[in-house]
Amino acid sequence: MTEHDITLTVNGAEHDLTVESRTLLVHALRDELGYTGTNVGCESSICGACTVRMDGEAVKSCTALAVQADGAEIRTVEDLGTRHDFHPIQEGFQEEHGLQCGYCTPGMMMTALDVLEENPDPTREEIREGLEGNLCRCTGYQNIVNAVQNAAEQMQPAAVADGGEADDDPTPATDGGEER
Amino acid sequence: MTVESVDPGDVDAADILGSAIERREDPALLTGNAEYTDDIQIDGMLHMAVVRSQYGHAELGDVDTSEAEAMDGVHGVYTYEDLTSDETPGAGSFALPTAWLLDSLKQVEHPVLASDRVRHQGDGIAVVVAEDRYTARDAAGAVDVEYERLDAVVHPSDAFAEDAEQIHDDAEGNVAFDWEIGDADKTADAFADASHTASIDLENQLLIANAMEPRAAVADYNPGTDELDVAMTTQNPHVHRLLMAGVIGHPEHKLSVRAPDVGGGFGSKIHHYADEALVAWCSMMHEAPVKWTATRSETYLTDAPGRGHETKAEIAMDDDGNIVGLRVDTKANMGAYLSTFAPAVPTYLYGTLLSGQYDIPAIYGHVKGAFTNVPPVDAYRGAGRPEASFLVERLVHLGAKEMGMDPVAFRRQNFVPDDAFPYETQVAVVYDSGEYEKPMDEALEMLDYENFREEQEQARNEGKYLGVGFSCYIEACGLAPSELAGQLGAQAGLWESSLVRMHPSGTVTAYCGTSGHGQGHGTTYAQIVANELGIPYDDVEVVEGDTDEIPQGMGTYGSRSAAVGGSSLVKSAQKVVEKGKQIAAHQLEADPDDIEFENGQYSVAGAPDRSLSMADVAGQAYLAHDIPDDMEPGLEETSFYDPDNFVFPFGTHAAIVEVDPDSGEIEIERYVAVDDVGNQINPKIVEGQIHGGIAQGVGQALYEGAEYDENATLLTGSMQDYAVPKAEHIPEMETESTVTPSPHNPLGVKGVGEAGTIAAPQAIVNAVADALEPFGVDHVDMPMDAESVWSAVQDNATADGGSDEPAAGTGDDPDAAADDGGER
Ligand code: FES
Numbered sequence A: 001m002t003e004h005d006i007t008l009t010v011n012g013a014e015h016d017l018t019v020e021s022r023t024l025l026v027h028a029l030r031d032e033l034g035y036t037g038t039n040v041g042c043e044s045s046i047c048g049a050c051t052v053r054m055d056g057e058a059v060k061s062c063t064a065l066a067v068q069a070d071g072a073e074i075r076t077v078e079d080l081g082t083r084h085d086f087h088p089i090q091e092g093f094q095e096e097h098g099l100q101c102g103y104c105t106p107g108m109m110m111t112a113l114d115v116l117e118e119n120p121d122p123t124r125e126e127i128r129e130g131l132e133g134n135l136c137r138c139t140g141y142q143n144i145v146n147a148v149q150n151a152a153e154q155m156q157p158a159a160v161a162d163g164g165e166a167d168d169d170p171t172p173a174t175d176g177g178e179e180r
Numbered sequence B: 001m002t003v004e005s006v007d008p009g010d011v012d013a014a015d016i017l018g019s020a021i022e023r024r025e026d027p028a029l030l031t032g033n034a035e036y037t038d039d040i041q042i043d044g045m046l047h048m049a050v051v052r053s054q055y056g057h058a059e060l061g062d063v064d065t066s067e068a069e070a071m072d073g074v075h076g077v078y079t080y081e082d083l084t085s086d087e088t089p090g091a092g093s094f095a096l097p098t099a100w101l102l103d104s105l106k107q108v109e110h111p112v113l114a115s116d117r118v119r120h121q122g123d124g125i126a127v128v129v130a131e132d133r134y135t136a137r138d139a140a141g142a143v144d145v146e147y148e149r150l151d152a153v154v155h156p157s158d159a160f161a162e163d164a165e166q167i168h169d170d171a172e173g174n175v176a177f178d179w180e181i182g183d184a185d186k187t188a189d190a191f192a193d194a195s196h197t198a199s200i201d202l203e204n205q206l207l208i209a210n211a212m213e214p215r216a217a218v219a220d221y222n223p224g225t226d227e228l229d230v231a232m233t234t235q236n237p238h239v240h241r242l243l244m245a246g247v248i249g250h251p252e253h254k255l256s257v258r259a260p261d262v263g264g265g266f267g268s269k270i271h272h273y274a275d276e277a278l279v280a281w282c283s284m285m286h287e288a289p290v291k292w293t294a295t296r297s298e299t300y301l302t303d304a305p306g307r308g309h310e311t312k313a314e315i316a317m318d319d320d321g322n323i324v325g326l327r328v329d330t331k332a333n334m335g336a337y338l339s340t341f342a343p344a345v346p347t348y349l350y351g352t353l354l355s356g357q358y359d360i361p362a363i364y365g366h367v368k369g370a371f372t373n374v375p376p377v378d379a380y381r382g383a384g385r386p387e388a389s390f391l392v393e394r395l396v397h398l399g400a401k402e403m404g405m406d407p408v409a410f411r412r413q414n415f416v417p418d419d420a421f422p423y424e425t426q427v428a429v430v431y432d433s434g435e436y437e438k439p440m441d442e443a444l445e446m447l448d449y450e451n452f453r454e455e456q457e458q459a460r461n462e463g464k465y466l467g468v469g470f471s472c473y474i475e476a477c478g479l480a481p482s483e484l485a486g487q488l489g490a491q492a493g494l495w496e497s498s499l500v501r502m503h504p505s506g507t508v509t510a511y512c513g514t515s516g517h518g519q520g521h522g523t524t525y526a527q528i529v530a531n532e533l534g535i536p537y538d539d540v541e542v543v544e545g546d547t548d549e550i551p552q553g554m555g556t557y558g559s560r561s562a563a564v565g566g567s568s569l570v571k572s573a574q575k576v577v578e579k580g581k582q583i584a585a586h587q588l589e590a591d592p593d594d595i596e597f598e599n600g601q602y603s604v605a606g607a608p609d610r611s612l613s614m615a616d617v618a619g620q621a622y623l624a625h626d627i628p629d630d631m632e633p634g635l636e637e638t639s640f641y642d643p644d645n646f647v648f649p650f651g652t653h654a655a656i657v658e659v660d661p662d663s664g665e666i667e668i669e670r671y672v673a674v675d676d677v678g679n680q681i682n683p684k685i686v687e688g689q690i691h692g693g694i695a696q697g698v699g700q701a702l703y704e705g706a707e708y709d710e711n712a713t714l715l716t717g718s719m720q721d722y723a724v725p726k727a728e729h730i731p732e733m734e735t736e737s738t739v740t741p742s743p744h745n746p747l748g749v750k751g752v753g754e755a756g757t758i759a760a761p762q763a764i765v766n767a768v769a770d771a772l773e774p775f776g777v778d779h780v781d782m783p784m785d786a787e788s789v790w791s792a793v794q795d796n797a798t799a800d801g802g803s804d805e806p807a808a809g810t811g812d813d814p815d816a817a818a819d820d821g822g823e824r
């Protein structure tokens, strides 16, 4: 099996590692580098549990090869926020009970960030569409949609992109008049 | 209504029980700090992969492992012979036990690796242990298996056919069991005397749980101490430990089973599977940690599917529309072997709920279990109860139609009346408490039912087909008591154990033998214990899911955790309070009978200034300088709580759908759910459970189903082919609740985990049948995809003489639909 030396920047930290050609990005992250926050649900790009952000885009890390990610900037759930300083998306999921077993949640949140970056004030329908690549078996999705709306409210009008200090200015809700 | 969650800091201690506080387990899950089984890394860890049968049914010829063994990084390859040879560790049965025995049950051997024959696709043939997961899978692929294929059987009716291939030599006619409940003669008389009957012929399809986390296990054998630790995806670690001890032949006290964070179960992680025992055995064999994680494809091939019924049933009414009898004949798919609790599911968990919410004077149920070449079938969310509720609610829908009555009026007339509780059904259970009209009334109001009927009429005239469907479900949770379970065949007690341990500083660690996997027990149990002890919620830590820490336990399934586990915690906490009272009395120099305990304070009656807090008393209990003479120091108490009876949650769910008869497409316009799960410990968590349950019920109604070809090859073997609903597929759910406490446990709780899944399918199928009434369509089997709906419309159109337009006036004429013979 051919091996490759690659460099992955994960959550700002640079890692040099050697992988086989076929090593999936998700296994490189989890098994080689210990970023086990990202989960594997299907290894076939359907469930979205493994979603990470690669160079600012949500990707399913079970379908990307580690070698394809050589030189890329990866952001995983570990980089969002801590229990004492939640990112607004984490806050949204906590407040709205947007998770039960939590297995889909890291991938869900990474996709949700993508959705909010493209559309900071989505309708419930738009959120549902945006999450179509992420399966959740526990929540029935309704509270996840609430969670993403909640995060959107917290994040406006601060830029979503850096996902960082958005809660400095928690401008109150403009939830688009959708029914909860 | 959406329940708003609250911060625990904003809740008065006295209101902690019943508050919708945010879950304490979330921060770890939200920050990537959760530990699921596959996250576990241990130095020197090896990986296991399983060689699985490609075929549904075959004799095994030569299994050539030489190429796999020769591969770099492969540490061992084992077949059934290797497990049972003298060279290898363990002296177990290497066969999976069945833990629920029926009188007529044909117990068949279920070896952990096939010895001579494979009986379902995915049946294990050999295991590989290797350096890493890629190598293990490569090597598994390199094992060369010779098969001699046999005819396969998929459906129970085929299994029972005269010339059907025999799956087990000792189970003649592929009959796993033949079971009945109720009174056949009385029911036959009721039907003979009845003035109206309605019948149905249905399939309740096989479903695959699809917990987002695939099953996994990491075993770590320590040759120094002979201890074997297994972390695994389990809903019931103690039960797994007991069963595994026997399978691999390692003593129970030197085996520990731990559930780390578990990514959903829905029943599929209750049962003891071969892979778990094999990982443990491989760890002993190699004296090294070994991990196995299923791929999604493996979960499709080996996770126990649920449901799988073929049923003929009928309902009988008198002239006034009173239900006088109900008769059911079911062929239940058991799959290739009898999984852990499988025999209970289509029998005691199904037959005992055939009365639904109705006062039915004569019921008879007959169930025959069939061996087939699908994976062993067992509990999936609801387990038996969804099958019963579906059937009863479909029959009630058809009964109302037969009577020319509104389905609401028909149900109302036949409900068990409020003053009849406790109510003993004809199928051997006693309902604890219920007020069945309350949720029905609430649902009707939410739907604006009267108005809807007008709207529906109007829409029909415009060629738009709306329908409303009701589901007045009942479920039985918290199986109990142990003595009864034993009489019914359980090889286990159904109590729950807990330990409440006060620390000297006054904080508490509470241990419970249940094992949550997304239900938020850490939060709800802390609410229960804080409430009983009158101490701050934040001062209570909850521990579950580890046989090393928790004395004993039965686990989490069947919506038993709050009712049985929660009640056990109440008992343990009450014992703590009681012992504390003796200490307080001693220190306050008062008679224990004069000590009052309220809001965490012990005080002398009539002298409130003479008081000690719970924390003071805990400190004194451990100081032990000044406690009653004959008392042991310390303050911790254990209880084994055995409930008096099941609990019976109920409710009304209703769906409004629009069906396009030309395309067969179904749109759920509204979904309304009013549930009565007794007292609610945390309404936000209750709401979440209801949502999740409904989503799985919607999945069954519209999307999901495991399908096999005639060779028993799974056609829906990936998420590409098996439609787990996505966010866009699930409607906005409008939920409300009523509260009828259960008298059977100290919390007055019932159970909520399965309610939505039990209730939803028939609400939607009834709605579709209602919408398609003008076309004479009585029933569409699930999943109701566009093609099956379209075909149902077409078939009836053909039967009606070639037009797919509704016959004039059929909407008003209850007999019109009977013209098509009602058979599909
Ligand atoms: S694990 Fe990557 S999409 Fe499912």
Ligand code: FES
Binding pocket: A098, A099, A100, A101, A102, A103, A104, A105, A135, A136, A137, A138, A139, B212, B263, B264, B518
């Ligand atoms: S929370 Fe369990 S899968 Fe989404």
